[in-house]
Amino acid sequence: MTVRQLTLPQLTDACGRLGVRGVGLWREPVQEYGVEASARLVRDAGLTVTTLCRGGFLTALDADARARALDDNRRAVDEAATLGTDTLVLVSGGLPPGSKDLRGARERIADALAELGPYAESHGVRLAIEPLHPMYAADRCVVSTLAQALDLAERFPAHQVGVTVDTYHLWWDDQAPEQIARAGAGGRIHTFQLADWTTPLPEGVLNGRGQIGDGSIDMREWLGYVEAAGYTGAIEVELFNDALWARDGREVLAETAARFVEHVMR
Numbered sequence: 115m116t117v118r119q120l121t122l123p124q125l126t127d128a129c130g131r132l133g134v135r136g137v138g139l140w141r142e143p144v145q146e147y148g149v150e151a152s153a154r155l156v157r158d159a160g161l162t163v164t165t166l167c168r169g170g171f172l173t174a175l176d177a178d179a180r181a182r183a184l185d186d187n188r189r190a191v192d193e194a195a196t197l198g199t200d201t202l203v204l205v206s207g208g209l210p211p212g213s214k215d216l217r218g219a220r221e222r223i224a225d226a227l228a229e230l231g232p233y234a235e236s237h238g239v240r241l242a243i244e245p246l247h248p249m250y251a252a253d254r255c256v257v258s259t260l261a262q263a264l265d266l267a268e269r270f271p272a273h274q275v276g277v278t279v280d281t282y283h284l285w286w287d288d289q290a291p292e293q294i295a296r297a298g299a300g301g302r303i304h305t306f307q308l309a310d311w312t313t314p315l316p317e318g319v320l321n322g323r324g325q326i327g328d329g330s331i332d333m334r335e336w337l338g339y340v341e342a343a344g345y346t347g348a349i350e351v352e353l354f355n356d357a358l359w360a361r362d363g364r365e366v367l368a369e370t371a372a373r374f375v376e377h378v379m380r
Contacts, residue, residue, distance in 0.1 A: 115140050115167070116353040116370055120363035122147045126159035128364045132371050136164045138305075138350045139197060141190060153197050163199040164348040165242070165305050166190065172226035173207035173219040173256060180222070183207075187230050195237040201304050202234065203242045203278050208253040219256045224266055231274035242304035243267055244278035247286070249319055260284055260293035267302055276302035279340055280352070282309035282323050285331045291339050298343020306340050307350045308333060308378065321354040326373040333378045349378070 115138075117125060122143055129137055137156065144152045144166070156163055169190040174180045187204075194202045206223045213219065227241065234241050243263040246255035257263050260277060267275040277297050284290045297303045310331050312324030326333060337349070351370050358366050 116351055116355075116358065117363040117367050118143070119359050119361075120367075122152055122155055124363065125367075126155055126161060128367050129161055130159055131364075132368060134367070134371060135160070136162045136348045136350075138165045138167060138307075138348075138352065139163055139199075140167050141193060144193060144197065149193050149196050156197065162348075163197045164350055165201040165203050166194040166197055166199050167203040167352075168205045168244075169202050169230075169241070170204035170244075170255075171207035172204075172223045173210060174222070175210045175213065180226070184226060184229060187226070188233055191230070191234045191237050191239050194239045200238055201240050201242050203244050203305065205244055205246065206255050206257045208251065208256060216251070216256050220262070220266065223257070224269060227266065227270055227275055231270045235271075235274050240273060240304050241275045242278045243275065244280060244307075245283055246280075247283045259287055260290050260297065264293060264297055264300075264302065268300065272301040276300075276304035278305050278307060279303055279336075279345075280307040280309065281331050281333065281336050282307075282311060282352075285311055285336070294339045294343050298340070298345060301344075303340060303343060303345045303347070305347065305350060306345060307352045308336075308374075309351065309353050316356065321356050321359075323353045323355055325353060325355070325358065326351060326370065327377040334380065337378055337380075349374075 169187040245257045245263045248258040251258050263277045310324035310329030312329040315322040
């Protein structure tokens with residue numbers, strides 16, 4: 115998503131030239147290119163698919179809408195397995211139209227996980243609940259803190275359901291370091307993502323993720339939290355940013371890799 119202006123062949127070529135060996139993919143470009151074709155392309159390029167994003171949106175009240183959401187998430191699990199990744203990231207969904215019941219929405223997520231967790235396990239895939247910043251609670255994700263995500267995940271085996279730790283969404287929460295330790299102790303940190311917090315936020319707020327080093331987040335501090343919790347997996351950079359998308363994608367990818375070395379690596 116950081117360089118969504120690149121086609122998948124362009125992305126795999128640029129990663130190869132930069133020595134980037136892992137890539138987190140989004141479903142839309144994978145579906146457009148073809149799931150099987152995407153899997154071959156990435157595999158032939160020597161790349162590992164670190165995660166697939168995204169499943170989720172599991173808060174609907176209407177029975178038919180809930181059934182459609184479950185079917186879509188099963189397809190997402192199938193796609194993840196085909197791509198060779200063991201992690202599907204879940205954005206849980208916001209409040210249904212007309213509803214103000216946050217607790218009820220979260221319980222419907224748990225109900226869905228009870229069905230999806232065993233299905234994912236049977237395909238060698240883990241579900242990673244991603245808490246989003248509270249500004250997204252109404253329309254995108256009623257799970258706003260890592261504690262809330264873990265309260266859901268811990269109802270299920272860790273090899274079925276864990277969490278995503280994303281600096282952009284969690285950096286403001288002074289309880290997050292303690293919750294990262296909790297997640298690590300339970301083997302539930304399934305992926306770690308980086309994006310910086312810059313202001314002013316853009317209209318609509320969705321595409322405001324800053325390039326690493328441009329904002330308020332101490333990336334090495336956050337790396338220290340997840341390392342202390344025992345996390346040894348891939349580190350993804352996921353930037354939704356209109357200004358970055360307007361630039362040459364290869365240039366943005368090279369810049370992002372350089373910023374990672376400068377601001378994240380020890």
